[in-house]
Structures are given as structure tokens and as C-alpha cells.
Amino acid sequence: MTAALEAAEMGRKVTLVEREPYLGGRVIRMAKYFPKLCPPGCGTEINFRRLRANPRVTIMVDSQVASITGARGDFTATIKTRPRYVNEKCTACGDCEKVCPVERSDSYNYGMKNTKAIYLADALAMPFRHSIDMSVCKGADCGECVKVCKYEAIDLAMEEKTTTITASAVVHATGWKPYDASRIENLGYGQIKNVINNVEMERLASVSGPTEGRILRRDNGEPPSVVAMVQCAGSRDENHLPYCSSICCLVSIKHANYVREQYPDSDVYVFYIDLRAPGKYESFYRKAMEDPKIHFIKGKVARIEEDESGRAVVTAEDIIGGGKTRVACDLVVLATGMEPESKSVAPLMAKFNPDGFILEELQGDAGLIACGVASGPFDVTTSTQNSTAAALKAVQAGARR
Amino acid sequence: MADITKTGAYICSGCGIGDCVNVEALATVATKEGKVAFAKTHPMLCGAEGVALIKGDIASGAVTAVSIAACSPRVCYDIFDFGESAVLDRIDIREKVAWSQEPGHLETQALAEDYIRMGMVKIKAMELPVPFIPEEPSKTIMVVGGGIAGMTAALNAAKAGYKVELVEKEPALGGFANSLGMRLPDKAPYDAPMENDIGQLVEDVIGDDYINVHLGATINKVSGGPGIFDVSLSNGTDKAFRAGAIVLATGFNPYDVKKLTKLGADLPGVVGSVEFESMLKEGKAPPKRIVFILCAGSRDDEHLPYCSSVCCASSLKQAWLARQANPEASVTVIYRDIRTTGNMEFFYKQVQQDPGIFLTKGETPQVAREGDELSVTAENTLLGGKVKFMADMVVLATGMVPSTLDPSVKVDKPEDQMQDFDRDQVGKASILKLDYRQGPEVPDLKLGFPDSHFICFPYETRRTGIYAAGTVRHPMDASVAKNDAIGAAMKAIQCVEMVPRGEAVHPRARDLSHPEFAMERCTQCKRCTVECPFGAINEDEKTNPIPVKSRCRRCATCMGACPVQIINFKNYSIPMVGAMIKAIDMPDEDEERPRVLAFICENDAMPALEMAGINRLRINPVVRFVPLRCMGSLNLQWIADALSSGWDGIMLLGCKHGDDYQCHNVKGSELATIRASKVQETLDRLMLESERILVDAVQISDWQRLPKMIDGFVEQISEMEPNPYKGF
């Protein structure tokens, strides 16, 4: 959104292609940003507002680029738009949801909540329209939603659409996905109910999430009294992600804040190798260190096991204190790293480094630009900054000089 | 003013509106009370037929102003876009009525009717804005600072076709990078330092005929504003030019190592990392035993409370280079955390492979001289407990101080005459010398870096058209600084393109409205010039305000500040909101139907309220919401109007303020809070309780809490006597 808006406000035409039915990427699904602990919806809404005011941006959701040909200054892209089964006439009034008989596991909430087959991703969703998950919809045999919709907005026979556009530059801003923590065998993710990853933690803390913002044990819904954060879960590890994901230390400090704010009696343990809070983020870390009930322990977690009561027992070395520690926790949050979503852009001329990031030095001056987490593991402010830069690089590809 | 006889009201009954309220009655209110030409109802205004209906009326000349009572303006914005062909206003009776009120209830109908009344007087007071375009705007970009960031910004602006004036205070380009031997890797596989290629960048800049370089130059003055910055500088001769926007890339100064006496900086053999870097550059062989102490003066309240971000990586580089220069050398690095984020991790791993480099965590290091050796002790190390290392040389890895700071600067004014922004100048370097009433430099945050919305909109300083880049903005390494500079160049280009179109820049991007001052009634009180968060208003010698419009972000803080209400926008004004406040049908004192007025920030609190509606939460029906551009635009006249027209309670719902402020206009909600605290006098005069006014910070994610908070306030108001001024 940033790259698109910066170029459009300058005066260029932009087509914004988004795979999901809504804009906002990963951040719109988060509860708060470090270090201000402010809601991501605030900044996202400003960008929505900028988009509303700017007809130079054509928004294509449910869409992916199928192919790109051409060269700097003269690309042709073919864009495939998945059928949403709900058209522009939708007013998001929600009558359809009331009558839809089937439920689906909601990917927006990482499967921790259900929606109807016809759903609105979020109250802040842009575009503010429903969509149908055809993998569970009963189709024309049911058609309850079609009957109830007063606006002729539902079209169960909608088909995939192909659009061709020309462009002078291509910006890849395809972001990341959480590293699959179940691949880290000793940490019990997927086996132990009370072991979750950090994106799930964001949903638990969101008022629009599965627990309306309350952080609760995943097995019995009880408030936790001991919570652990396990750093570098998959990052800085040759067998998983060799690079440092840059943000997970700060994310875990943020998560410690979530827990401590809700449960004044709780204890939070953060197991880390190095606590990376660069620049101005240092004061955010410092504030957490001043809380006597947030315990920072330098040491790698050896394993996590479940005890009879469903608690997750963390065993870790304690480098400073010496020896090993064992902490029985009600909830363990794995600070999983960010893995680039590179596979989805593979056919689009982009070149990747071995970790899947699209790097500038690999692209040369080809009019192919990458920004945000597609180009490296960055936080929001750095992503915003290099997306603004990406907008200029894109503008240069179309400049006559 | 919109011509009310040429105004059409269009009322939608779709999305449950028709099931919730009597829309025909709303239409009657619009025509009978609002006196508009006509009111039409439609079951789906946003459909093709509804839109055609409106467009037809505009095309036939039947209307020149369109008031649509339907959904929130946050949706269907593209459908209800009639460009400049008509004045447009949207009245939200979907999220704020149909989706959040009890259908068919008396109070629900009353609420919707009041929103129509308010909407009718509002559109009557609105006009299409006429863009303000400064005379002879320039599209040239001035870049201040010729280091990596500045040069990169200049080159990239030039590449996009913009002329650049590059101002460097030293006699040569290059900045701090000139003093580096090798540089940190910024390309895969990131496993070894790279050749310092600053020379190439300098050559590229000098060779670019779009870039005009001023070396050894000092800025004397920058006047005007975006599009029309008039710059005068001297470097031997005096020069003057006009620029449209400014990139501030003046970099950092290394923290003064001499201040680190607690780390032995005064002992022979103890050097700062800058000195060590030049040793390496000059090819001097490093001694045999070297100890690096990281975070020397950073992450330390006595010195720099923040982390300087690059000292970990640059010390690893120096350790590595020292070992190259002297393979006999053994190097110890004492760190608190090794912060090599992202791909720098690969370099860290490479350094860890070197058996001659020992890396250990260690706290509270102490340095002492023992004969002709140095000793360094540290606690809590990886070797367990306290450890002592002997050394021939100790390198203190000093941090970065933004170049905007200069501790020696004092402000030449008696304390009692100092304003906030005078105090802000204490300890600040003199760089831009802005001819701004609020002071000559860019305002900063408590750590000395330029103030900005540093998460979402990092480039926005509090001076429109001036964008900071590189280490002056935040501690960062050179590769990040390069990208940062390209982004800042983009913002500058945007600014020089938008200003000549009369458009506001971020965050009200593309807004064409701007404040107009009815100077004949000005009392020279200086409120507007002091309160504008962006320093957009200058003053003449008689303290008359002189708005420099291209500096304006259109937040209307000045409008809120003015005690005699002379500042207004064509489509947003004190009379407009005043009329809305007075427009409602105020129930009589004995009806026991209180009325509460809520001024609500349209950026965050308003979407939160709408999300409450979208989630079908009940919102108390006695409250009428008036959206404000920013809480900073709240004028106390409105509070007086509300109290004297019988409102029982008033809420101000804006953004959080303080160090972690969320107000898009930095100071808006803070100023509104200060202003509200001053209405006590009005309340006393009217003999009303101060509890009738509530100020609360509402975040966009607060939609669940908001209705409950409102209920609580209404309950409190209901327990009081009704406002005795009803019916006056």
C-alpha cells in the first residue's frame, strides 16, 4: 500500500494487486505495534483514507499476477482474479451471513475461529465487502444467501477473470508468512495445545480475534499465570531460517506487555540468545526489564513437553545463572520468524537469494523492485521506509531523462 | 455557501435503514426544516439506478449540492464521487443509526432526524474549496548533507528527472564514510567486509548535470515553504535559489569518547572506535591483545539511552580487520547483546568462526591500567561470573548522536520570555535556519531525532516539505541509510508535485481546502502562530499572523485556536459546526430525554464508532456525533454554543497524546484537552457542573469499549439536572 500510494500521490498510475480479499497484509491482523503499543488499524486506516482519495490507484483484490513479460519501462502483466462470488453491489449488510448454513475455519484468525462460508474478514476490511469460501459453500443447491440478498450482490457462478495491464515497473511487496513451527521438533508446536506461535498470539490479543482480546490457555480457556516466550524459534538456525528475523525479540517484549497488562499477577519468561532491540527500541526493552515479573533468561530452549495438567514445561539452559532451568507454563509463545512468501512470485522474473528474499543487487536496474519483507526481514517502519524508496525506483523506470 | 434551493437530499433506505427508521419522515425534515429543494428516498442509492438519479439531477442543473444520507463516507466513496460538479456531504445513518440502534424506537427516529437536521445546515455552510497555488513554485529539491544518504537522495531525485541543489558544509563530499577503511557487507553472502566505494558515489554525484553541488557551504536562511523555499547560502560567495522541498541528511556525530571516563577513556591505550577505524585505514598494525567494549555510552542513561544500532556490526568488522592486519592478534569482544539483525547475522557467524576472536557477553566492564598493560573486568560473562582480560589496547565502541544536536547552543532570551519552541532550540545545531516563527530548526523528540510518526509515517517531520533521511533520523547502517534516502527523495518529489496542484501532502493527501483568515477582525493574540503543530504561520512585526499556506497540513488546529473565530475553511468552519450544534430538536426540560454532544476525531475514534455499529453493538441514542478533522480544530465557541443551546453533556473523543502520541497532527488532541480544561469559566458563568464535559482518548481498536464508555457518561449526565438553558 505504501509503495502504491507514494507513487500515486506523486502523480503516477498504479495497479495494486493483492492475493487476499482485503488489503492490509499481516499487520491488519495484529493487535498492537511495538514500541508504542498502538493499534495497527490506525496507520492502516490512514492508508485506506489515502487510497479512497486517490483514483490513480486501481485496487485488485483476490488477485495474483500470473505472468509478466517485457522489460524496464514496458512490462505487460497478466492478472488473474479469483471469483469472490460477491460483486461490487455488496453493501456488507450481513443478511447473508445470518442465513448461511455452513461454517469454515477462519484463516484470518489462523484457524482459531469459525466464520460462515460467506464472510467479511474484519470490520475494518477494505474493500468492505463479503466473500465466499467456495471450498465449503454448498453452491447453487443451497443458494440461501442469494435469496436473501437484496442487492443482487451474490453470484455463485462467478468465474475467474483475467486482466492484462502494462506498466513501466514492477514492485514486489509480497511479504511473509510465519515460519512453520511444527518443523522445529523439540518445541512441540502442533502437539502441545498450549504452545502457540506469535501470530496466533496477536489474534488472541485482538478485540476482533477468537477470544475478543483475552489471552487464554488454548486447552481449557483459563487465564494463564505463567507464560513463556521462546526466541529464535526457527531463526538464526541453519536447519530452518539462517538469518535473524529482526522483529521477534521486540514482538515478544510486546507480547510480554499484553500478558502483564491483562494479568497483573502473572509471570512472563523470555528465553533468548541475544535480545535485539536496536535504536530507539532500546527503551521499550528497558521498560520491560523494569517489570520484576518479566524474566529475561539468556539461553536456548532445549525442549518443551506437556505435563499431566496440560501445561507446557520449558527446559532451557541459563547461561548467566548457570545450569538448566525448567519452567511449567500455561502458555508458551514461539517467537517464530518471518519467511518470505517467495514461491507465490516465482514465475514473475524476480530473482531470489537462497533464503527466498528478493534482493536489489540480484535484480540490477531491470525495473523489478522489491520492498517490505519481500526484500528482507524488516519491521513496519523499515518496510514503510523502503517501500517509499521502492516507489521512487519505480517512478525512475518510467522517467524520461 | 451552498445554495440551499439548489441542494438535494438523497436518503437511502437500504442496508436496514428503512426497517429501522421512517425515511419518509426524514425526507420531510430535510425539506420542511432544512428547506432543501427536494429530498428523494431510494432503496439502494449506491446501485446504478440511485447513482444515475443523483447524476441526472446534477447534470440537469437541478442541484449544485448533494447531501446523501446513507452509509458512512468510509465506504462507497468511489460510487458517490461527483468530482467538482457538486458540493457533496455524506450523512451516516447506517453505521451510526440502522446498525447500532433499536429499530422503530422513538429515540432512534429522533436521532436520525437530528442527523438530517445537522446535515442540512452543514451542507448549507459548505462550499467547494478553491485550491491555493503558490506563485512560481519550484520543483528543485535541496538536499542538505553530502554523505551517503544525501548523495543517494540527490542521485535518485536526479534519476527521476528533478534538479537538485546539494549543500555540504565540508570542503568535500563523502561525509563520515570518508573516514572508513573497509565497509560492512551489504551484499550476499555477507561474510566479509567490502571495499569502501564512497569515491564512486562522489564521482557519480559530481558527474550528474542535474545536481548542483555547494561545498564548504553554510545556509544563511531558508524562508517560504514547500514549493517556494527561498534559500540563501554562502561558501565564499553568496548564493540564492528556490527549492520546492528539502531532504535533511546531515548525518550523525560520533559520541564524544572523552566522556566515557568510567570506561577508562582517559587512560593511555584506550581509544574510541573512530580512532581505531583510522588506525586500520592508515594501515597501522594493531597491537597483540585488543579488547572491544560494546555499547560504550549507548544503552546508558548517563550517556545515550538508545542503542546506536551499528556499533555491534562495525566492531565485528574492526575485530575481523584487526585480525587480518595482525594475524597474531587476539581479540576479545565484550557485548551486552550482539545485535546483527537480518542478513548481518551471516557476518556475525563468519566472525564467530575465527578462533582469534573471542566473543562474550559481559556486564559493567571496568578498565584499569596495570603497569604497561590494560585490564578489563566484566561480570556475568559466558565464562561464568566475573572475568578479567589483559590487553594492550581497549576499543570503546561509541554510538551515534544526531547532527541536529549541539550541546553548546544556548538560546539568547530571558527565561520568562521563552516559549516551548525556544526551549526546543537549546542544544540544537543550527542547520537550516528556517525563517519560521516557531524556530529555525526541525522539532525533535526527546532523544534529539526529528519528530515524526516513527512507526507508520517515518518521513513526516513537523515541518512540511522537509524530510529527514539517514542517521539524522534514526541510528542506522549505511545500506539502510541509502534506502532511507531514496524514500526521503520520493517524499520530496511528491511534495514538489502536489504543491503546484494545490494539494495537501500527508496525511490529508490531496485535500484542496485551506484556512482563510478574516484579518480585519484579528486581535493579534498569537494563538494560531503558537499552536500550529507544523509552524505554518509566521508573524509580522505587529504580531499579525501570516499563513504560509503550502506549509499547511489542513488539520485546522489554527481554526480551533482562534478566540475570535476568524479562521475558517470553505468546507469546514466554525459557523458550520456551530449551526450543526444548534440544529437539533432539543427536547424540553421535563421530557427526561437528555442530549449529549460528542466531538469525535474522524481519523480514529470515528472508525472505532463505526466498527461498533458494524459489529451491531448498541450505541446510546441520546448522543449526537460531530466528526472533527482533528481534535485540534475544536473551537471553544462550540462548547459555549452547545451549553447555551441546552446540551446536557459534551464528550471530546480524540487520540492519545504524550510521548507516544497517536494524533495524526501531533498536537491536536493535546491542545483540545488543554482548551477543554479552560472552559471551567464558561461552566461557572452558566452555573453548570464541570462533569458535563468528558475528554477521553479513543483508539481505532476501541470499538468494543467505546459504547460502554459512552453509556457510562450518559448515565452520569442523566443523574444530573437537565441543562437549564434548554429552550432558550
Ligand SMILES: Cc1cc2nc3c(=O)[nH]c(=O)nc-3n(C[C@H](O)[C@H](O)[C@H](O)COP(=O)(O)OP(=O)(O)OC[C@H]3O[C@@H](n4cnc5c(N)ncnc54)[C@H](O)[C@@H]3O)c2cc1C
Ligand atoms: C508476530 C509478529 C508481530 C509483529 N509485530 C510487529 C510490530 O508490532 N511492529 C512492527 O514494526 N513490525 C511487526 N512485525 C513485522 C511486520 O509484520 C512486518 O514488518 C510487516 O508485515 C511487513 O509488511 P509487508 O507489506 O512487507 O508484508 P505483509 O504484511 O506480509 O504483506 C504482503 C501482502 O502481499 C500479499 N501477497 C503475497 N503474495 C502475493 C502474490 N503473489 N500476489 C498478490 N499478493 C500477494 C499478501 O497477501 C499480503 O497482503 C511483526 C511480525 C510478527 C511475526
Ligand code: SF4
Ligand atoms: S529478532 Fe530476536 S528472536 Fe528474532 S531471530 Fe533475531 S535474535 Fe532471534
